[in-house]
Amino acid sequence: MQKIEVNLYRYNPEKDRFPYMMSYSLDKPKKDIMVLDLLNMLKEEDESISYRRSCREGVCGSDGMNINGKNGLACITPLSSVIKKNKIELRPLPGLPVIRDLVVDMTEFYAQYEKIKPFLQNDTEAPLQERLQSPEDRNKLDGFYECILCACCSTSCPSFWWNPDKFVGPAALLQAYRFLADSRDLKTAERLDDLSDPFSVYRCHGIMNCVSVCPKGLNPNEAIGEIKDMLLKKKKNIIVSDG
Amino acid sequence: MSEILNSKNIQTIEFDALIIGGGGSGMRTSLELAKSGLKTAVVSKVFPTRSHTVSAQGGITCAIQSADPNDNWQWHMYDTVKGADYIGDQDAIEYMCSEGPKAVFELEHMGLPFSRFENGRIYQRPFGGQSKDFGKGGQAARTCAAADRTGHALLHTLYQNNVKEGSNFLNEWFAVDLVKNAKNQVTGVIAFSIESGDVAYLKAQATVLATGGAGRIYASTTNALINTGDGLGMALRAGFPAQDMEMWQFHPTGIYGAGSLVTEGCRGEGGYLINADGERFMERYAPNVKDLAGRDVVARSMVLEILEGRGCGENKDHVFLKLDHLGPDVLNSKLPGICELSRTFAHVDPIYEPIPVVPTCHYMMGGTPTNINGQAFITKDDNDHVIDGLFSVGEAACVSVHGANRLGGNSLLDLVVFGRAAGMHIQSELKSGGGVNSSSDEDIDEALLRLNKLNNSSTEFETAKVKRELQECMQNYFGVFRRGDYMTKGVEQLKEIREKVENLSIKDNSKAFNTSRVEALELQNLLEVAEATAIAASERTESRGAHAREDFPDRDDENWLCHSIYDPQTKELSKRSVNFEPKEVDAFPPAVRSY
Ligand SMILES: Cc1cc2nc3c(=O)[nH]c(=O)nc-3n(C[C@H](O)[C@H](O)[C@H](O)COP(=O)(O)OP(=O)(O)OC[C@H]3O[C@@H](n4cnc5c(N)ncnc54)[C@H](O)[C@@H]3O)c2cc1C
Ligand code: SF4
Ligand code: SF4
Ligand code: FES
Numbered sequence: 001m002q003k004i005e006v007n008l009y010r011y012n013p014e015k016d017r018f019p020y021m022m023s024y025s026l027d028k029p030k031k032d033i034m035v036l037d038l039l040n041m042l043k044e045e046d047e048s049i050s051y052r053r054s055c056r057e058g059v060c061g062s063d064g065m066n067i068n069g070k071n072g073l074a075c076i077t078p079l080s081s082v083i084k085k086n087k088i089e090l091r092p093l094p095g096l097p098v099i100r101d102l103v104v105d106m107t108e109f110y111a112q113y114e115k116i117k118p119f120l121q122n123d124t125e126a127p128l129q130e131r132l133q134s135p136e137d138r139n140k141l142d143g144f145y146e147c148i149l150c151a152c153c154s155t156s157c158p159s160f161w162w163n164p165d166k167f168v169g170p171a172a173l174l175q176a177y178r179f180l181a182d183s184r185d186l187k188t189a190e191r192l193d194d195l196s197d198p199f200s201v202y203r204c205h206g207i208m209n210c211v212s213v214c215p216k217g218l219n220p221n222e223a224i225g226e227i228k229d230m231l232l233k234k235k236k237n238i239i240v241s242d243g
Numbered sequence: 244m245s246e247i248l249n250s251k252n253i254q255t256i257e258f259d260a261l262i263i264g265g266g267g268s269g270m271r272t273s274l275e276l277a278k279s280g281l282k283t284a285v286v287s288k289v290f291p292t293r294s295h296t297v298s299a300q301g302g303i304t305c306a307i308q309s310a311d312p313n314d315n316w317q318w319h320m321y322d323t324v325k326g327a328d329y330i331g332d333q334d335a336i337e338y339m340c341s342e343g344p345k346a347v348f349e350l351e352h353m354g355l356p357f358s359r360f361e362n363g364r365i366y367q368r369p370f371g372g373q374s375k376d377f378g379k380g381g382q383a384a385r386t387c388a389a390a391d392r393t394g395h396a397l398l399h400t401l402y403q404n405n406v407k408e409g410s411n412f413l414n415e416w417f418a419v420d421l422v423k424n425a426k427n428q429v430t431g432v433i434a435f436s437i438e439s440g441d442v443a444y445l446k447a448q449a450t451v452l453a454t455g456g457a458g459r460i461y462a463s464t465t466n467a468l469i470n471t472g473d474g475l476g477m478a479l480r481a482g483f484p485a486q487d488m489e490m491w492q493f494h495p496t497g498i499y500g501a502g503s504l505v506t507e508g509c510r511g512e513g514g515y516l517i518n519a520d521g522e523r524f525m526e527r528y529a530p531n532v533k534d535l536a537g538r539d540v541v542a543r544s545m546v547l548e549i550l551e552g553r554g555c556g557e558n559k560d561h562v563f564l565k566l567d568h569l570g571p572d573v574l575n576s577k578l579p580g581i582c583e584l585s586r587t588f589a590h591v592d593p594i595y596e597p598i599p600v601v602p603t604c605h606y607m608m609g610g611t612p613t614n615i616n617g618q619a620f621i622t623k624d625d626n627d628h629v630i631d632g633l634f635s636v637g638e639a640a641c642v643s644v645h646g647a648n649r650l651g652g653n654s655l656l657d658l659v660v661f662g663r664a665a666g667m668h669i670q671s672e673l674k675s676g677g678g679v680n681s682s683s684d685e686d687i688d689e690a691l692l693r694l695n696k697l698n699n700s701s702t703e704f705e706t707a708k709v710k711r712e713l714q715e716c717m718q719n720y721f722g723v724f725r726r727g728d729y730m731t732k733g734v735e736q737l738k739e740i741r742e743k744v745e746n747l748s749i750k751d752n753s754k755a756f757n758t759s760r761v762e763a764l765e766l767q768n769l770l771e772v773a774e775a776t777a778i779a780a781s782e783r784t785e786s787r788g789a790h791a792r793e794d795f796p797d798r799d800d801e802n803w804l805c806h807s808i809y810d811p812q813t814k815e816l817s818k819r820s821v822n823f824e825p826k827e828v829d830a831f832p833p834a835v836r837s838y
Contacts, residue, residue, distance in 0.1 A: 014753050044707045047759040048751040052289070055467045057503045057584060059395060060293040076587050099438055100756040106290075119403040120354025129307070129344075130351035132363030138356065145356045145399075146392060149292055184354065 002028040004083065006042060008049065009091040011098050019098065021089075028086065035067055035082065035090070036074040039102075051102040058215060061150035065102050066091040071152040071213040093155035095164065108164045109151045109171065116168060116176040116194070121187040137183040144178040144223060146216050147171060153210035153220050159203040167203035168195070170210035170220030177223035180230060192227075192234050201227055245698035245752055250687035253433075254443040258282050260669050261431060261445055263418045263474060264453030265291030267299075267394070267658035268637025270401040270410075272451055272617075275666025277408035281673055286413045286434060286445065288469065288761070291402050295455050295467040296658065299394025300580060301370060301508035302386035303350075303659075304652030305343040309360060310367035310384040311375070316340040317828055318375055319385060323653060326372045326537050327646025328788035328798070329833040330487070330806060330821050335642045337825035338615050339653075339660045346659040347387055355400040357389050358577075368577075369511040370651040371535040372838070382532060384511075386652040391506050391580040397655060413445075417761055418473065421450065421481045421633070422690040428679040429632035432477070433690045437761060440754025442694070444687055448678035449669045452478060452611060452619075452635040453662070457772040459765075461604035461722075462714040465497050465504035469765075474639040476768025478611050479775060479811040480693070483630060484621060486641040486806050486819065488772070489780035489790045490608035492649055493723050495541040497603025499561040501588035504605065505581050505598055507651040510534040512577055514566040516545065517597065518553040524562075529838040536838035539648045539789045542602035546723050549601075556599060563597035602723050606649055607772075608789065609779070610641035612808065612819075617642070617665025622808050622819050632679040634669065636661045643806065643821075647788020697763055700748035706763045709743045713766070716740065717773050721780050726793045730781040737774050744770040775809045782816040783807055800833055 003025050011019035024042055036053055043049045051074070052062040058076035065074055068082045068089050082088060096104040122131070154160045154169035168176065176195060179185045195201050201224060210220040246252070260276055262269045265287030276283045287294065306316040320340040324331055351357060351365065358366035365387045373383040389396035405412075415437040422430050422444060431446040457472025458464035479485060495516070496505045510516075515534045518524050528544040529536035536544075545562050554560050566574060566581075571594050574582055578593075585591050585598045611619050612627075617640065619633040636642075637658050644657055672678075720733025747763045785799035786792050806819040823830040 012753055013755050043759075044705075047705075047749065048753070050756045050758050052293075054289050054293045054469045055295070055298050057298065057501075058587065059392075059580075060289075060295075060297050060467065062289065062293050103756050105438075110290075114406055117407075119407040120352075122352075126348075126352045128348070130348050130357070130365050133359050134363050135359045135361060138359045141356045145389075145396065148297070148395070149290075179354075182354070182356070 002086065004028045004086045004088065006038065007087070007089040008042070010101055012048070012100055029079070032078050032080045034075055035077045035079060036063055038079055039074060039090070050100045059148060061148035064093050064150040064152045064155070066094060071156045073150060073152070073215045076215060093151055095155045095161040096151070106151060109154055109169070112168050112172040113149065113175060116172050117191065118175045118179065120179065120182060120185050122184055123186065131184050133183055140181045141178060143218055144174055144181060147174055147218060148216060150215065152213045152215060156209040156213045158207060158209070159205060163199060163203055166199035168200045170204070170224065173201060173204070173227060174218060174220040174223045177227050180227065189234070192231055195227060196231055201231065247695050248442055248691045250444070250684040254441070256443050256445050258284050258445065258447045259673055260449040260451065261286060261447035262451040262453055263432060264294070264455060264637065264639070265412065265414070266294035266453060266455050266637060267296035267398055267401060267655060268662040269451070269453030270398070270405055271659045271662025272453060272636055272666040273410045274401065274405055274408060275663050276670060277405065277410045279670045281670065284411045284413050284445070286416045286418055288415065288417045288437065290414050291412065292399055294398060295470050296394045296398040298467060298504070299397070299655055300391045300504065300506035301511070302368060302388035302393045302652045303347060303397065303655035304370060304373070304386045304650065305347045305656055306340065306385060307344045307347055307365060307367070307387060309364040314375070314383065314385060316343065318377060318383065319343070320828070321377045321831055322372055322374055323644060323650055324831045325378065325836055326648050326650040328648055328836055329646065329804060330787065331646030332643040332822035333825045333830050334822045335615055336644050337828065339644050339656060342660050343656050346656070346663060350397060350400060350659065353400050353404045355389065355396050357387060368508055369535060371507050371510065371541065372537045372650045373535070382535060386508070386511065388508065390576070391508055391578045393655065417764065418477065419694050419764060420690045421477045422682050422687055423481055424680050424682040424686050426680060427630065429481070429630060430679050430682040433694065437756055440757060448632065448673055450633055451617065451665060451669070452633070452639050453637045454639045456607045456638040457769060458604050458607070460714065460717045460769050460773040460776065462718040463497065463502050464604040465494055465502055466604070471765035471769050472607070472772035473765065473768045474635065475610060476771040478619070478633070479771040482812050483619060483633070484612060484811070485609055485775045485809045486612035486643065487609035487647070487779070488775040488809050489783050489807060490647050490788060491604060491776065492538055492606040492608060492789050493542040493602040494605035495538060495545055495602055496564055496600040497605070498584065498589045499599035499601045502603050503584050503588050504603070505564060505584065505600065507538070509564060509566055509578060509581060512573060513569050514564055517563050517565050518548045519555045519559065520553060524548050524553070532838045537648055538651065539791070540838055542723055543791055545602055561599045561601040564600045565597040566593040567595055567597070606654065607638055608641070608645040608647065608649055610639050611635040613640045613642045615642060615661070615664060616668035617661055618668070622817070625820055634665050636665050647790060693767065697747060697749065697760065698752060700746055702746045702748045704743040704747050706747055706749070706759065706766050709740065709747065710766050710769070713740050713744070713769060713773055717776070721777060724791050724793055725780055727781065730777065734777045734781055737777055741770060741774070771811070775811065778814055779807045779809050779816055804833060
């Protein structure tokens with residue numbers, strides 16, 4: 001029977017002064033399984049392993065983790081696609097404080113999300129029915145509204161590691177653009193003002209890590225580019241109208 | 244040994260209203276309460292956007308008159324009553340269908356990114372069991388959709404608006420048991436922060452169970468791993484009843500082997516099921532509406548095909564859902580999530596190949612019985628007595644709009660309509676001086692018993708193994724087709740499983756993010772739900788909706804045109820009348836249900 005070796009990041013704040021890597025060996029599964037299945041198998045052996053999971057189908061964003069060096073969702077990552085020489089290493093998402101094992105503290109990540117006012121703003125009186133939106137306008141949200149807040153992108157972004165309190169990060173910027181792009185939202189100018197400081201958006205240096213890891217195939221870098229364009233146009237308009 | 248917890252050594256945190264559950268129903272309730280000035284908190288064992296509502300795909304069904312300007316909420320009501328096989332409460336169904344448009348438009352105003360028709364209105368697709376003109380006008384298209392990610396769009400929109408209104412969340416807190424006082428009033432819950440492990444008594448004047456479904460009682464389910472029926476488990480342990488627990492929906496199209504759902508919207512968009520001979524077999528079982536018959540009907544037809552040897556694959560144990568004829572444009576724009584799921588979990592690309600599917604446990608029609616205001620009640624001699632302080636909404640509740648079989652898209656509507664209604668009721672009740680008495684220290688200690696026992700147990704019973712036993716038992720004896728003698732075996736087996744479940748032990752007794760403690764407590768909830776299901780299923784001696792018995796193949800209106808009420812104290816089943824008194828329209832009398 002072929003074996004596989006799983007190296008797992010372990011840390012229990014009640015027992016361990018420092019995190020450490022623990023190695024587990026198990027029989028190579030006969031058919032391809034997802035990394036989450038692998039974790040579940042390990043947990044049956046060692047109950048003390050801790051990680052988050054909920055939907056087990058890539059829609060809830062619970063089980064973002066660092067799998068052989070790359071961020072991804074354990075539940076939709078086939079073992080075969082990441083295992084190297086029968087070895088796999090699992091670590092928590094980088095850059096965030098670790099609560100225990102693979103569980104990170106996402107407070108900063110959510111704080112950035114809330115900062116961009118992630119809700120539709122439209123103070124006009126609502127009609128009795130829905131607000132109309134053309135399919136073309138609705139299509140502008142595709143690729144942006146589907147984010148599941150897994151934090152795979154932001155925690156792979158060097159700019160976010162260095163300035164998690166000031167740089168909004170790819171996930172929240174994607175959301176910011178989702179509302180900027182919504183024909184029903186009327187606070188475009190205010191939203192742009194909130195993003196115009198040197199940190200919020202401009203700390204993105206186009207490193208593209210975010211794009212390569214997003215498990216939903218979304219493109220935060222594109223959203224950031226669009227926001228930068230809008231900021232630029234706004235600035236020009238102001239200069240023009242001033243003149 | 245862990246420290247024995249008691250009322251003196253745990254913290255008490257006081258609220259006016261406490262909502263257990265941050266899914267669609269809980270967050271709609273909290274949104275209603277956000278502006279009320281009442282001190283409210285949403286308690287959720289996962290960050291709210293990770294609740295199971297996020298997985299809903301196909302849409303929210305409602306007569307908003309977009310696809311068809313002549314659509315009528317009464318047609319929707321008719322379909323729902325019929326879909327429920329006539330044991331849905333017609334006052335509640337009337338309320339849901341007539342209030343529905345308001346609730347859906349509200350969601351749109353909050354920003355929900357619905358797909359659109361050319362004229363800018365909300366996109367609606369056909370779903371199973373939908374008709375025009377009270378079943379006489381052909382197929383309707385009534386399910387409002389955001390591509391095939393409606394649940395994601397709905398849940399995130401609700402969370403976003405709760406952020407906007409400044410709602411208070413206790414995220415990653417696990418509710419353990421209800422606290423009740425000598426007057427049998429509910430005064431809050433025992434809960435702990437999963438992150439720190441610290442236990443607290445969350446005291447409240449109104450406690451709302453919005454804890455979702457319990458599909459994990461079965462081995463094969465479309466439900467998230469966290470769908471363990473915690474709210475219902477808590478209510479049953481506190482001695483409160485459950486209604487219609489035999490009614491479990493098996494969704495026709497769970498991905499074979501994985502359990503993940505592919506939405507009924509696939510068939511709404513024109514997909515259909517085929518057997519090993521390539522035959523579109525639903526034409527035989529439901530000549531009129533074919534693949535868009537009620538879910539119970541389609542699921543049973545599939546099982547019959549498989550039993551008669553026309554199943555697909557090596558073991559002939561599934562059938563195929565064919566979509567390739569719809570073309571890449573439709574699939575990519577209307578069903579992008581399904582394409583993604585099929586590629587990941589079935590290793591097929593629906594643009595070219597059919598998806599292997601099999602009926603899979605999907606939805607719990609039963610739950611804690613409530614009225615339209617979300618108030619939970621006890622039934623004695625066919626009279627309902629409200630339980631002070633206890634409310635329930637969403638899949639955990641049984642206000643009974645789904646009866647014996649839920650129609651697609653009606654759950655999301657149920658969440659927002661009754662979440663809103665419960666919020667409004669709690670507000671007016673608490674503002675007019677309503678509320679509950681305090682619980683004594685002994686009452687609180689009693690609610691801590693289960694947690695203390697688990698923390699200090701040292702048996703050989705391990706959660707993962709016992710859970711598997713439970714799930715297989717339910718799968719084997721209480722599946723799509725049921726039989727008295729098998730079910731009796733199942734009930735017996737559950738008694739043995741109960742012994743183990745009540746004496747589970749965890750090896751890891753640490754506090755911080757101890758998921759093995761959470762999983763053990765969840766398994767204890769699963770057992771309560773499973774047992775209620777098993778007993779109700781063995782005792783309902785007829786076939787109706789999702790409850791299909793080989794030994795009683797016919798519907799028996801004379802004896803069973805009623806709800807079942809399961810009493811956890813005596814483990815007995817009693818009957819409760821179905822409501823046939825809608826306010827504004829005439830009731831729909833029971834009729835033969837054909838599609
Ligand atoms: C795959 C799938 C697709 C579906 N598609 C559709 C569809 O297209 N249309 C439709 O109408 N319906 C659909 N349904 C059904 C519908 O999605 C669910 O019935 C509905 O989302 C349930 O919502 P809820 O608010 O009741 O509970 P959930 O969304 O399940 O939320 C439960 C909440 O309770 C919390 N909770 C549970 N236990 C505890 C505890 N012990 N302590 C603290 N918190 C707790 C959880 O954290 C969570 O926040 C689908 C279901 C599935 C499985
Ligand atoms: S493109 Fe920008 S946001 Fe994305 S990883 Fe690079 S710096 Fe971060
Ligand atoms: S953009 Fe992608 S990677 Fe980033 S949080 Fe959203 S879903 Fe996750
Ligand atoms: S468990 Fe939900 S995304 Fe993996």
